[in-house]
Amino acid sequence: MQPQVEIQLIAAVVAVACALPGVFLVLRRMAMMSDAISHAILFGIVVAFLVVESLGSPFLVFGAALTGVLTVSMVEGLFKTRLVKEDAAIGLVFPVLFSIGVILISRFAGNVHLDIDAVLLGELAFAPFDRLMFNNHDLGPKALWVMGGILLLNIILIVLFFKELKLASFDEGLASALGFSPALIHYGLMSQVSLTAVGAFDAVGSILVVALMIGPPTSAYLLTDRLSRMLSISAAIGVISAVSGYWLAHWWDVNIAGSIATMIGLIFFLIYLFAPRRGVVALLRRRNYQRWHFAESMLAVHLLTHLGQPEEARECHRDEVHKHLNWQENHAKRVVRRALQDGYVHLDKDILRLTAIGKKLAGKAVVE
Amino acid sequence: MNGLNEKHKPPRDQAAIWVEDLTVAYQDKPVLWDVDLAIPKGVLMAIVGPNGAGKTTMIKAMLGLVDPVAGRVEVFGKPFREQRRLLGYVPQRTSVDWDFPTNVLDVVMMGRYGTLGWFRRPGKAEREKAMHALEKVAMDPYADRQISQLSGGQQQRVFLARALAQEAEVYLMDEPFQGVDATTERAIVDLLRELRKQGRTVVVVHHDLQTVPDYFDWVFLLNVRRIACGPVETFFTEENLRLAYGGRVAILGERKPIADDAKSL
């Protein structure tokens, strides 16, 4: 394979591997945990490097991932003292571990082949050069194998524990009532996040880990209510951002991780604006619709009340209704025009009369 | 339906609060739908309805804390924005963080901030008014107490004192009886009666149906729409309660109950 293709493949695999646990972080309102974990594991990674000068062995990946779990339990321990709130607890813990990591790197720069920038920014462009060799056979980039393994593990775990995760995400109370230990699910998920973060860290840097874990699921959250769909949409958005981000970086000759994050932001922004039901445009349109629909209902109820009554000619005259409804004249004119357009009313010698669907509208407004 | 309960609607300029066509939606579904309400001056009114009926939203809309999709709120005949000084607010006790680093007197003095306006610091006058308000709820011995050390009932009384410090004409209270001890409940009821004696208008979201006739003289039954409103003895009926609490029947499209309601007037 060409390095170009390999980079895209690695990026896509990382994106999906991150998006899957990310969905549960977003649903469980723990998105910032990914930020904390992805920073804090620097400590574990540096220690691993100091011990064996590489992160090659899976044992060390797991070891580094333990730092993530350590972060989670430190946050929890701090929060349980009730001396600080949960958000503050997160904000207190990860800077400490990250700081120790950074200081270790600068002090032992000779022993740690870990560039401080690469830690944050990642250098995906170099990932294809670190190959996995077996008996002198080139099996492909090591990052692809590591992340592929993590992706597989994530998929297996989510499939196996789908029901438990779903329940715990939407109804924690019910989940624990049914005997699923919330603590077990919490730590299981956090271990998954940590492991994924450690694996991805090497290739894409800690900030992109956050972008990939939070961005696609948050976007998907605006598109669907179903967990299974949210998972697949997140994965798809992750892959699209990864590939398009790669090409953006290629054309402009800029940092790949940064450009993938930028694409994630761009895609989110589009969905934020134009999501069918939950986007901003839809929201504004719905607000507008509700306003008019409400006014038309009021008009319909008014017309129904006086339907066939002696005062109908006065109460329901097109130029008079605004007085009886206590509306501004212009507003009333617009409402009448809309109601005519929508077929709720028709004009009978300047008297407004309800149509069949108009009567239905009035009926619904009274009951609903 | 504007015609419903028309008899008990005070004229618009005499109502303490006048609500017309109020419709509020948070996301897509309306939480309040076309609510009309006129609260006569000087009544002690309970807002009653099941969970999620929109009681809190109703209070917030009257205070301008949520933007309605449609409708209007007037206070003593003027848009509420011009009349904010006349409204006192007692939010749900759980709506704030009681671990906030401040003491009882300080919280109560917040009731004077509106009158003080921007930039001015509370001084001796404000302190005195706050102490006076605390005395009314028998919390003056706790003036210097850190708020995290208060019991639920004491917290509620601090909130009441803060509203009293506002020296408002109309008080809007969201579930002041929720989770308080018997002493506090007594104290609140006494306070409500005293406010009524002074000619103030008090609107209370209330959960305990049994005490409604005891504590209140006016009732507003709400479940997304207005179910009924008027004097307790006339409108706090089983029929209306069934409409409000078993309201699902009506929502499913059975129209008859509403018509009955209209007829019974």
Add this chain to the structure above:
Amino acid sequence: MNILTDINFDYTLRIVALGSAILGALSGALGAFAVLRKQSLIGDTISHAALPGIAVAFFFTGNKTTTILLIGAALSGWLATLFILGIVKATRIKLDSALGLVLSVFFGFGLVMLTFIQKRPDANQAGLEKFLFGQAATLLAADVQMMAILAGVAVLALMLLWKEFKLLSFDEDFGATQGFAMNRINLMLTTLLVVAIVLGLQTVGVVLMSAMIVAPAAAARQWTDKLSTMVLLSAVFGVAAGVSGSLLSSRIPKLPTGPTIVLCISTVVLFSIFVAPARGLLWRWLRRRRNRRQFRAEAVLLDLMDMARHHPNLEHPHAAAVLHTLNLDGRAVRNSLAELAERELVRPAGAGLWSLTQAGIAEAQQLERRFQAED
């Protein structure tokens, strides 16, 4: 300044210390409000989001003056808070997701801009990279001057709007019913927070600046129950950590400033959480132990009283061994008896026997009445 000149500081060190003091004071004071509003992590987002602003400011002006870069940083940090607000208000997305998203996307875009700029012939990247982890030694007198002026303005605003900020932090809705434009107050507080964060970027760096918002406030909260004291103390902690951290890192090679300051302030937090009076864990633990001891002693006293009732003389002695019925082991009973003896509520009657004193009888009766009242 006297102390600073007396100690034989060289000029650079003085500048560094002064700059770090200003940054610590400001971020400490404003961080207190962020922490109280449960928005601790917003600082993290603002500081990360400042990166593209720095890059873009340089890109358009070609100028590496700190002031210009920081103006860019402030604008993009501020823009980020608007985005967060827009996302949370208009959709069902929760604050934590919005924070994580905006943080990582802005930072990612900042990286794109940085790498893009590096290709320009006039880009000496060292000038921009100090903003990642901070480099106190790069502070210039002019920078500190600007920091001092901005900090002065911020403190003035804080004092003027004290009551409004308190209202916003404690009960926003109530503030709105009083006719205050809470959105505007929120905007002003957020703007001040952005200023505080941006002023710290050069020293602490974008990655760790959030710790300077959260940590001093979290530490200060443990020592006081008064808002003004908390804000003041938070500022003091910020100054202490800022100065000691940046001086350490200037003196010792290969000690990056940001992480050093973070470790300093975190030490303060740890210390506060354990030993702050009233709230501290240590005191809590001691209090619990004392309560347990007192509870045991009371139980032993009541037991003695129960047995004494079987005799005409309430001071009739009983064997300590009999008291073991109370689920307490022998040592606990002996300790409790010793404690009661110290308070002169019981006295040893020889041969492992103990009897109540007059004071002990009175105390036991009082306890019984209290328990009855509680039932």
